[in-house]
Amino acid sequence: MRALRYWSTYIAVLPFLVPTASYAWNMPIGVTDVSGDIYRLHMTIFWICVAIGLLVFGAMFYSLFRYRHAKGAKAAHFHENTLVEVLWTAIPVLILVAMAVPATATLKQMYDPSDADLDVMITGQQWRWRYEYMGENVAFTSSLSTPRVQISGEEKRGETYLLDVDNPLVLPVNRKVRFLMTSDDVIHSWWVPELAVKQDAVPGFINENWVRINEPGIYRGQCAELCGMDHGFMPVVVHAIEEKAFDEWIAERKAAAEKEISGIDRDWKLAELMERGQATYEAICVSCHQPGGKGSPPAFPALAGNEQLIADQAWHLDRVINGVSGAAMPAFRDTLNPVEIAAVVTYTRNAWGNDTGDVVQPSVVAEQVDQ
Amino acid sequence: MAKLPPKSMPLHSTPAAADGQLNTHTALPKGVMRWVLTTNHKEIGTLYLLFSLSMFFVGGVFALVVRAELFQPGLQLIDPEFFNQMTTMHGLIMVFAAVMPAFTGLANWMIPLQIGAPDMALPRLNNFSFWLLPVAFTLLLSTLLMPGGGPNFGWTFYAPLSTTYAPASTTFFILAIHIAGISSILGAINIIATILNMRAPGMRLMDMPLFVWTWLITAFLLIAVMPVLAGVITMMLMDINFGTNFFNAAGGGDPVLFQHLFWFFGHPEVYIMILPAFGIVSAIIPTFARKPLFGYTSMVYATAAIALLSFLVWAHHMFLVGLPLVAELFFMYSTMLIAVPTGVKVFNWVTTLFRGSISFEPPMLFALAFVVLFTIGGFSGIMLAIAPADFQYHDTYFVVAHFHYVLVPGAIFAIMAGAYYWLPKWTGHYPNERLAQWHFWLSVIGVNLTFFPMHFAGLAGMPRRIPDYALQFADFNMVSSIGAFFFGTSQLLFVIVVVICVRGGKKAPAKAWEGAEDLEWSVPSPAPLHTFERPPKFERSTS
Structure with a gap:
């Protein structure tokens, strides 16, 4: 129903919509030498196409207008002309060569292998x-x-x-x-x-x-x-x-x-891990496991009320560190640091009614990651 | 001596019906079984066309779901997961179930009539080829109802998104594509066998109508590349179910190999969808310009050149995948080269119009719109061929605009043009002129309203295949969505026109169009079930 309301509003205001000047219509010139070169190349090819289009469509619409059956046009019967056919093969080849030269130069520049800073x-x-x-x-x-x-x-x-x-x-x-x-x-x-x-x-x-x-x-x-x-x-x-x-x-x-990294060895409190963990969950985990740990089964299991997760802390930690092979869950051992892993595991074990009371210390995670 | 496209000599052709030799000794099965068991090329052609038309609407509804979600920013109607299933299914259905079977249907109906053959060379195989399709696409559509949903990885199904990370239904998707592929290969074999063996006495290859020529070349393309598709989906099947690692980097496999194989099939595939369209337009334009096609021979050679080049350009779909500089240059140059034979075709059509005597019946309107709008798609194709610029265009709505211009007002307009052109032959009645005109103008407006703004959205930076977008793309998307509903709805008019035309209307004579010259116009309208039971005598016109 909400969707319907959106639609009716939009359809009603449609005649009054005009594209605002801030809207981009074209490729940006950009802020690098290469992006400027690509933009100019794009515009060059575009204008060549416009010119060819004007010629071809011009000839076509001229013929459509001029040689109408309804106006009594009598059809000629010419066909095949070697000169014309050679020309309309050769000229496009030349135009393409003219396009290929700047394109090749720009591409070579983009593939510049010199050392970077x-x-x-x-x-x-x-x-x-x-x-x-x-x-x-x-x-x-x-x-x-x-x-x-x-x-x-x-x-x-x-x-x-x-x-x-x-x-x-x-x-x-x-x-x-x-x-x-x-x-x-x-x-x-x-x-x-x-x-x-x-x-x-x-x-x-x-x-x-x-x-x-x-x-x-x-x-x-x-x-x-x-x-x-x-x-x-x-x-x-x-x-x-x-x-x-x-x-x-x-x-x-x-x-x-x-x-x-130096903070790994100290003893972390539940509250600070929960705070860190929530931030990590919302940045990393939420896209699959959804807000509130609801998940999106079957691909992405729910975390809230997940019995195996609640029962088995070691299993839970292993899944986060090493991922699940053959499934969408990646290994986070290299992506997140031990503090983040400890925090997010602590968070998921205590949020949304999971309430296990477990506190996973970063030092424990660091040990397991190093194995 | 200059050669004209073939001219039929109605006086010498002897359609069986005219001789009163209707095939009365075999009792036709009644009811549904008649259609299930038919081996008649006209009936199978009709089945193909009706199947294609119904799938055109199924794929169209999927597109409208996508466009409805994209009508404005935000997620309103469907979630991203289902959105991906809709874009994927739209592409798969339109390519494999709408456009390809439509051309096969036209081939079934028209190739025997255009070469003076009594039927296809392998009629039972023909029946089998058709009936594989409903099986394949019922299976494919049923994946939408399976747990985990249907294919959601785009019609190009890049690994490892389509293997390691794919929904469980992917194995069914693979099976469906295998079955559709077998259908295409068998259909192609049948078409080649028919064209090479069953032409009317005296008809040389270079006398064949261009629709026959383009289909002959298309059939060879199909036989060359459908097995490559079968290979790549079989490798996916192994990766998913049997523990191989063709495309799994973690197991030493190569995700880029998938793309090389896919596009070695995929690029010829796009020509499979456009070469027969060239053939249809090359029949219609001379008919309604009342003037022979300007360069028959160069059209044949241009078609062959496009087909050969299509095997050498596949990696232009992969400019960003990390190819070395030499490969980028090779594929850029070879792709640009395709503009030459394609240009030859467009110039030929325009020169055919020049100093003709032109009338604007519905088939001609669609054919003319094809020439203009396909050429616009060709221009954006040249732009995309320029590898450095493709670093900006790639995977944006600019690409979506490009391939929809060559496929919708390209392939689909040509199919519509062909349908309007041959409906009098199929039904014995002219399609309702006024409704057909409405259908044409609404389609032309709708198609441009839908796809032209996509050029701007893409250049401004909108990626493909996203369910939600940044606010600066809002206006373009709103226009596209309105255009899509406009275009989709106006296609219902086509169904109405066809239904009216089947039921009645202005009677069409054997030669339904004043300027039409090919053999099909020598048999009565509607074409009787059996034609050319005795081969017609084909006489070359001289000039």
Whole structure:
């Protein structure tokens, strides 16, 4: 019924809708040299096609108008003319060669193999991205942060609806950044239109692409390869910042990561693990196991009231650390740190009426991960 | 001596019905069994066409579910899981159950009539080929009701989404595609055997109507690539059920291998869906321009060239999968080359119109719309062939706009054109002109309203196959959804026209269209159950 109401409102206001000027109609020029080259190539080919179209359709509509049977047109009977046929084969070949020359040059530039100033490993996972700054000991996952209530329409949708993440990828401007892309499960495709980088993340493969951003800013994109249920809900957000700010940022992240690892051995309280665990659950687990741990059986089992989970803490921990082979549940041993795993397991064992009272300590998890 | 497309000599052709030699010695089964057991090419052709038409509406309803969800941002009607099942099923049904069987149906009806043969070469095989289809697609559609739902991995079913991560019903999906594939292969064998062996005495290959030529080449494409599809789905079957790791990276397999195999089938497959359309349009345009096709010979060679090139371009669907530079360049150049023979075809049609005497009956309207809108799809095809630009276009709505332009106002308009062109031969009545005109204009408006905005949505950055989208795509999607409901509803008019035409209407003579020249116009309208029981004498026209 709600759907019906939406529809009737929209149909009623339809005649008054006009596209607003802020709406993009065309490929963005983007903020890298390559994206500018691709844009110009795109427009060149487009205008060549328009010109050919005007000629062909012009000739066609002229004939349709001029030689109407109803106006008494008498049909000629000519057919086959070698000169004409050679010309309309040869001229398109020349036009295609003219298109291929700039296309080849741009492609060669995109495949430039020279060394990069920074390597970032991008790993696709159903349905989030994991970024690892190679050699910097900084890694994090990046998931959709648009509230679910906006998707269901209970709350007004924000300007960056579906294009917001919890942890954006932070990159320096003016430095060559190499992306190494792979996937933990199915094929994903990492795409930011303004950077003209779109590359498949294929399990078992490491693909390369690179970018040198010319302007600081926030650039948004999405997964482009169908990767399952929440394919439409795994955006990419890149914060491009000045080089100096980037160096400070990465140093900060590095220090924070070291601090977190040093906290593994201390004794954690239920309340702090619950708080951490809820955040992790909402960033990582919720897309499959759903808000409230309801799950979406049969592919994604419910966690709330799951008897096996409640009964067997070791089994539960093992599933989170090592995943379930042959099913959608990935192994989180490399994706989440021991604190996050301990927190999320503690959280799921105590939330939504599971109430086991169990507290899983990060030190226990660290031991099991190291095995 | 320049060659004209073949001209039939009605005086010399001897349809059996005209001689009073109707095949009366075999008693036809009555009721349903008559259709189940029929080996008559006309009846089997009708079965194919009716099956295709009903599947066109099933696939269309799936598309409308998708468009309804995409009418505005947010999730309103269906959840993402079911959305994926709908996009997948829409694609599979339209490709394998609507477009392909429609062309096979037209081939069944028209190839024997156009070459002066009494029936298909292998009539019982023909019956079997058809009846495999309802089995295959009942099975495929039934997966929607299975626990875990139907196929949800797109009609391209990329591994490992379609293997390790697939719903339990995938094994049934594989079986359904196997059965449909066997049907296609058997149909193709039958068509080749018919064309090569059963032409009227005196009809050389280069005398055949272009619809026959394009189908001959299409049939060879089918025989070449359907086994590759069968191979790839068998590998999926093994991965899912028997513990192999063809496509499972964790077991040493290769997900990219899947795409190479799939597109080695998939690219010729898209030409399988368009070459017979070229044949239909090449029959209709000369008829209503009352002027011979400008370049019959070059049309034949262009068709063959497109078919050969179709084996060398598959990886243009895979520009982003991580190919090395040389491979990108090779597939970019080979793909661009396809524009040359395709251009030759378009130029031929336009030159045929030039200085003709043109009238605008419904088949001609659809054929003309085909030329314009298919060419627009061709232009976006050239843009997509440019590998560096494809890094932006790939997997966006720009691609969706492109292939719908070549398939809907391309393949499907050509099928509609063919139906309007041959309905007088099938039923003995002309289709209702006024309703057909309405159907045409509503279809043209609907198709452009639906698919043209998708170009903009894609360029602006909207990925394919998403159930919900960012707010900047809202207007384009709303227009597309309105267009889709408009187009879908107006197709009901086609059903009405066909029903009226079967029941009555203006009587059509043997030669229903003034400018029509091929052999089918030498038999009475409606064509009697058995035609050309004695081969007609084919005489080449000279000029």
